[in-house]
Amino acid sequence: MKIRLKGARVLDPKNIDDFKDIIISDDKIEAIIDPNISTPDNDNIIEIDITGMVAVPGLIDLHVHLREPGYEYKETIETGLKAAAKGGFTAVCPMPNTSPVNDNSSITAFMVSRAKELQNSKFSYKQSISSDKLGVESLYSGVCKLFPVGAITKGLQGESLCEYSDMKKAGMVAISDDGRPVQNARVMRRAMEYAKGLGLPIISHCEDIDLARDGAMNEGVVATKLGIKGIPNASESTIVMRDIALAELTGASLHIAHVSCEESVDAIRNGKKRGVKVTAETAPHYFTLTDEAVSRYDTNAKMNPPLRTESDRQAVIAGLIDSTIDIIATDHAPHSLLEKDVEFDRAAFGIVGLETSLGLSMKLVQDGQLSFENLIEKMSKRPASILGINNDLKAGNPADITIIDIDAFWSVNPKTFLSKSRNTPFTGFSLKGEVYMTIVNGKIAYQRDS
Amino acid sequence: MRFEHKDLLDIESLSIKDINMILDTAEGMKEISNRPIKKVPTLRGKTIVLFFQEPSTRTKLSFDIAAKRLSADTISISSGSSSIVKGETLIDTAKNLESMNPDIIVIRHPSSGAAELISRRVKASVVNAGDGLHAHPTQALLDMMTVREKKGRIEGLNISIIGDIAHSRVARSNIEGFTKMGATVTVAAPPTMIPKGVEKLGCKVTSDIESCIENADVVMMLRIQKERQESILFPTEREYSMLFGLSSHRLKGAKRDVLVMHPGPMNRGVEINSDVADGEHSVILEQVTNGVALRMAVFYLVAGGLKNAD
Numbered sequence: 001m002k003i004r005l006k007g008a009r010v011l012d013p014k015n016i017d018d019f020k021d022i023i024i025s026d027d028k029i030e031a032i033i034d035p036n037i038s039t040p041d042n043d044n045i046i047e048i049d050i051t052g053m054v055a056v057p058g059l060i061d062l063h064v065h066l067r068e069p070g071y072e073y074k075e076t077i078e079t080g081l082k083a084a085a086k087g088g089f090t091a092v093c094p095m096p097n098t099s100p101v102n103d104n105s106s107i108t109a110f111m112v113s114r115a116k117e118l119q120n121s122k123f124s125y126k127q128s129i130s131s132d133k134l135g136v137e138s139l140y141s142g143v144c145k146l147f148p149v150g151a152i153t154k155g156l157q158g159e160s161l162c163e164y165s166d167m168k169k170a171g172m173v174a175i176s177d178d179g180r181p182v183q184n185a186r187v188m189r190r191a192m193e194y195a196k197g198l199g200l201p202i203i204s205h206c207e208d209i210d211l212a213r214d215g216a217m218n219e220g221v222v223a224t225k226l227g228i229k230g231i232p233n234a235s236e237s238t239i240v241m242r243d244i245a246l247a248e249l250t251g252a253s254l255h256i257a258h259v260s261c262e263e264s265v266d267a268i269r270n271g272k273k274r275g276v277k278v279t280a281e282t283a284p285h286y287f288t289l290t291d292e293a294v295s296r297y298d299t300n301a302k303m304n305p306p307l308r309t310e311s312d313r314q315a316v317i318a319g320l321i322d323s324t325i326d327i328i329a330t331d332h333a334p335h336s337l338l339e340k341d342v343e344f345d346r347a348a349f350g351i352v353g354l355e356t357s358l359g360l361s362m363k364l365v366q367d368g369q370l371s372f373e374n375l376i377e378k379m380s381k382r383p384a385s386i387l388g389i390n391n392d393l394k395a396g397n398p399a400d401i402t403i404i405d406i407d408a409f410w411s412v413n414p415k416t417f418l419s420k421s422r423n424t425p426f427t428g429f430s431l432k433g434e435v436y437m438t439i440v441n442g443k444i445a446y447q448r449d450s
Numbered sequence: 451m452r453f454e455h456k457d458l459l460d461i462e463s464l465s466i467k468d469i470n471m472i473l474d475t476a477e478g479m480k481e482i483s484n485r486p487i488k489k490v491p492t493l494r495g496k497t498i499v500l501f502f503q504e505p506s507t508r509t510k511l512s513f514d515i516a517a518k519r520l521s522a523d524t525i526s527i528s529s530g531s532s533s534i535v536k537g538e539t540l541i542d543t544a545k546n547l548e549s550m551n552p553d554i555i556v557i558r559h560p561s562s563g564a565a566e567l568i569s570r571r572v573k574a575s576v577v578n579a580g581d582g583l584h585a586h587p588t589q590a591l592l593d594m595m596t597v598r599e600k601k602g603r604i605e606g607l608n609i610s611i612i613g614d615i616a617h618s619r620v621a622r623s624n625i626e627g628f629t630k631m632g633a634t635v636t637v638a639a640p641p642t643m644i645p646k647g648v649e650k651l652g653c654k655v656t657s658d659i660e661s662c663i664e665n666a667d668v669v670m671m672l673r674i675q676k677e678r679q680e681s682i683l684f685p686t687e688r689e690y691s692m693l694f695g696l697s698s699h700r701l702k703g704a705k706r707d708v709l710v711m712h713p714g715p716m717n718r719g720v721e722i723n724s725d726v727a728d729g730e731h732s733v734i735l736e737q738v739t740n741g742v743a744l745r746m747a748v749f750y751l752v753a754g755g756l757k758n759a760d
Contacts (some may be wrong), residue, residue, distance in 0.1 A: 070569055221647025225462075227562035227584030227619055230646060297563035343561030345582065 001026065001138070003442070004039055008403065009050030013373045013381055016253035022055060024399040031395050046139065049123045050403055053436050056376045057391045058090025058144075058400030060383035062281060063178070063203070063257055063329035064354065066092075069110065072450075075334040075420045077114045078295045080354070081143035083332075085445035087354040088435035090144035090400035093387070095178040098157070104163045105170040109385040112171035115146035119441065143441035145400070147173040147387060149203060154181040154192045159355075160192055164198050170219075173387050176203035180258060183209055185242060192252035194423035198410025200388055201253040201279075204243045206264065207305065210233035216345045216435050218291040218306040226297065228344060229305050237263035244271035244278055245385035255360055255386060258279040258331050260305035262315035263322055270323040281318070281329040283353060284360035285425065286410040287316045293425055300425040303333065328375075330357045334421030356412055356426050358404070362433030371407070399442040410436040452750040457576040459568045461626040469631060473595050475747035476740070482519055483742055488736035493522035493670055493753055495554040500526040501543075504560045505619050507740065508714055509579055509589075513556050516745035522553075540564060541571055548572040553753060557581070562619075563638070575752040583619050587694055590623035592637045593742040594631060598707055605632030610662045611653075612638045612694060613672025613721055614683065616645040621672060625653045638662040639694065644681045659694050663704045670711040671696050687720050698725045702729045710731050 003374065004373070005022040010032060023030040023039065039045050042407060073082075077094075084092045094111065096102035102111065112193045119141050150172040154160045158178070164175060175195055182188045188204075193222035195202050212235040217223050217232025240256055244267060247254035271278045285303065290310050293301035301307060319325035333350025340347050359377065364370040380402070384391040391400055412429045414422035438446040453471060455463070464472075482490055495632075498517045502510050510526070517524045538546075540559070547555060554575045557565050562582030569576040580586040598604050609628045615621045615637045615690045628635050629652040636654040637644065649655050656662050663669055674690060684690045696710065710722075720722050727734060 178599050219646050221650040224645040226652065227582050227621070227622060229583070233647075297566060341539075341541060343559070343562045343567060345561045 002030070002043050002045040003139070004047045004404070005055060005401070006007070006047055006049050006351075008053045008055040009372065010055045010393060011376060012057050013377045014400070015394070017373070018446045019373060020128070022401065024439070024442045027398055027443075029393065029395055029397050031134075032393060050436065052405070054404045054406055055393070056402050056404060057181070057210045057380045057384070057393050058087045058438070058440065059331050059358065059379045059402050060387070061089045061092040061256070061332065061354065062227065062282070062327060062386065064092045064094050064332040064335065065097065065350070066094040067334060068098065068114070073420070074336050077111060077146065078118055078143065079420045080332070081115060081146060081336070083352070083354040083417060085142065085438045085440065086418050086435065087285065087356070088358045088402040088404065088438055089144050089354065090183055090402060090440045090445070091147055092354070093147045093149050093173060095149050095176060096151040096181045100147045101151050101155050102148055103156070105163065105166040108148050108150055108167045108170040108172050111146060111148045115143065118143040118254060119145070119274050128408070139170070139444055141445050142438060144440045144445055149178070150176045151189065152177040152182055152202065158182045158184055158327060161194060164195060164200055168198055168200060168328065171232060172202045174203050174255070176205065176257065178205040180201065180203055181207045181209070181239065185246065188243065189246050190447070191248055192250040192254070193363060200386070201255050201412040203255045203257050205241070205257045206239035206243060208234050208235045208238050211238070212374065215306075216302060217294050218308050220291060220309055222291045222295060222309050226294065226342070228294070230239045231304075232264050233261040233308065236261055237267055240264040240267045244268070244276055247271070247278055248274065248276045252277065254278045258283050258286070258305060259316060259319065259325055260286045261308050261312045261314070263404050265315045265319040265324055268372060269319070269322070272324065272428070279326040279382070280328045282316050282320065282325050282326065283329055283331045284357050285319065285351060286352070287313060287364065288360050289313075289425060297344040298425060299342070299344055300351060300423050302344065302347050303351050304349035320378065321369055325450065326378065328357065328361050328378045329383070330354055331418075334419055335423045338420060340423050351425060352417065352421050353425050354419060355417050356424060356429075356431075358435060359412070359431030359433055360426065362406070362431065364430060399439055401439040402435065403437040403439070404433060405436040405448070406433045408432070410434050456700055456754065457565075458587055458748055458752060459569060459576065460580045461587050461590050461623045461630070462531050464587075466630060469594065469627065471753060472591055472744070472747050475751060476591070476744040477599070479746040479750070480740070480743040482746070483739070488519050488704070489521055490519065491521045492728060493517070493520040493752060495544045496522040496530055498522045498523055498553070498554045498556065498749065498755060499547055499552045501557045502526070502528045503557070504580065504652045505654050506579070508741075509558065512738070512741040513579060513745050515748060516742050520749055522749065539565065543570050544568045545558060548574060554749060555749055559758065577752060578617055579637070583617055583622070586619040587623050588741070588745055588748060589620050590627040591644045591748070592715070592737060592741045593624055593670070594627055595744050596733055597709065599740070600733060602629060602665060607633045607667040608665050609633050609635045609668045609670065610638060610666040610671065611635060611670045612659060612662060612696070614643040614674060615639050615648060615672070616643050617675065618672050622651070624670065625651050630681065634664050636666070640684055659700070660703060663700060666704060666708055668709045668711060669696065669704065671702075672713070673715060674717055674721045676717070683723060683746065691720050693724065696726050697722055697723045698729065701726055701731065709739060714738070
């Protein structure tokens with residue numbers, strides 16, 4: 001079966017930016033051709049008119065929590081991957097802090113096979129598209145790809161290394177003790193050295209647990225006013241500096257997760273100048289909100305690292321502009337009301353992000369801070385290169401394509417989320433730029449209603 | 451004139467007019483406690499729940515006496531006896547309380563924001579008796595009442611608050627209250643006990659206790675919580691006492707009519723010496739006396755006492 005995507009602007013940074021038609025054959029891109037060239041074999045091709053849209057290489061989210069196995073009441077692989085597809089992502093990397101922890105190849109294999117099963121199940125996505133929109137059910141799938149991140153240490157205990165090689169064979173693409181960062185520098189050093197030998201990037205959630213202890217939001221005047229214990233910037237930046245030093249020592253590929261503050265941005269900038277193999281991500285909330293968002297004890301503004309001050313927010317944006325921060329990830333962290341509708345200091349850290357990421361990030365383009373091309377670098381091309389994937393829009397590559405309606409206005413309504421959870425601080429935000437369609441392996445994983 | 455608030459959650463949400471109204475009403479209430487029969491029928495038929503999720507003797511008793519002197523019925527729930535120990539959430543407990551139609555819920559809770567969280571879920575008036583490190587509005591109001599009574603005014607006075615500002619809801623509410631009423635507040639403590647950005651609440655910050663005492667009209671000492679020593683705020687009580695304890699010797703540098711206050715319970719010999727606590731400048735027990743009148747006023751006002759008295 002073939003599809004011809006017609007009429008869109010096709011944008012692949014440093015590769016194409018032109019009005020082209022994309023021919024998809026089964027799961028691959030067959031050709032990208034001039035719109036007025038007619039398709040030779042016309043009898044079995046489905047044409048999809050996407051005039052006015054922009055087609056870009058599929059977005060990749062390097063940092064999500066899908067909660068399965070173990071916390072299926074918050075999210076499952078199925079609901080998480082559907083939410084991802086709705087957010088325009090063709091692939092996501094779930095962190096290992098499931099229960100049991102993804103610290104061995106059987107958990108890794110379970111996640112991979114569950115995702116494959118969902119991708120192959122006929123038409124698992126039907127919430128918001130009428131089944132015969134294009135008349136061909138088999139064109140649709142419901143989910144995007146899943147590339148699991150495994151644990152650095154057994155049980156996230158920070159003590160002994162996991163069997164990275166075995167896990168890599170099962171599909172693991174990187175390692176991280178996200179949420180329970182490795183405190184012992186010697187363990188971190190050994191993990192980096194060992195991972196380097198296997199070509200695995202190490203993703204570091206940088207936090208000094210002792211400095212952050214009991215803290216529930218950014219340390220500063222807002223926390224002082226609310227009487228909430230603070231988490232200082234230094235609890236993040238000291239470990240950023242430590243891990244950059246260790247990456248320099250070991251030559252490993254280090255990726256700094258969810259950068260929230262100015263000092264971390266500076267440290268990464270310096271590390272890059274010295275030639276350390278360090279990359280970094282931030283999340284939309286860190287360049288959109290500040291700790292003022294907590295001011296009525298809103299537990300949906302509670303995440304780790306916490307929302308910082310305006311000068312940190314500006315530093316994060318500056319880091320994105322000069323590419324100190326390579327990518328935008330979501331740190332999608334679904335929680336139910338059980339964890340969020342409680343006293344602020346008892347509430348869980350984290351917010352959902354898959355379905356708001358692109359819209360919030362488009363604001364950087366609209367404000368003139370990033371070019372659209374640069375945004376696609378940060379949400380698609382760089383995450384792909386960190387994972388060692390080539391996702392160029394070119395013949396022969398998997399047909400993973402995100403189609404964006406960049407002029408569409410929409411407002412964030414958690415009731416429409418495909419995620420199981422609703423914990424977002426962005427309810428009611430008016431955004432411009434919306435996902436129109438997500439194509440994964442040549443199948444439509446998401447399509448907007450109209 | 452009427453009191454427009456359903457709840458009393460913090461000082462921040464009160465206007466100067468509100469504060470004056472509460473203090474004026476409290477002054478009027480004070481006399482009731484000196485009568486041979488210490489009871490007026492004002493809140494007869496009203497139910498007040500005292501929901502205390504943290505240890506408290508003085509504050510709980512003060513609220514209880516205040517309610518009873520206004521003829522309200524009080525029911526008291528404390529942490530050990532509530533369903534919270536059975537795993538019930540705060541919101542569920544609040545909703546269950548609400549179903550029994552209380553008029554006022556007084557809450558003390560270890561989490562900052564707990565009073566506000568409850569107030570959003572219940573129709574009853576909520577009075578915050580201390581939430582985490584956030585606010586203790588009735589304490590600040592009774593402190594303001596005591597100062598106004600002794601000094602005739604609050605505006606223009608220098609108020610020094612000395613001690614663990616970072617872990618004190620009393621300090622936060624007093625900084626907001628006294629500043630709002632036109633006083634100048636200075637806080638003094640080792641830097642480990644000064645929360646970040648506190649000067650943005652409108653107070654001055656120093657770690658020099660002598661200068662802080664010198665200009666003060668009121669010196670308010672805060673309790674040093676021994677259980678905080680695990681957060682490594684100071685080396686020893688001995689050193690703290692030498693650096694920041696209020697001794698009669700230190701007090702000699704103060705104005706002759708300085709008032710010494712303490713929200714209690716005191717650690718004698720740590721933040722305050724006995725000769726000062728029991729000395730001529732101390733109004734510590736008057737704070738406690740005023741606490742009852744102040745809480746009577748708060749009950750009266752949130753129950754809608756002045757609604758028909760325009």
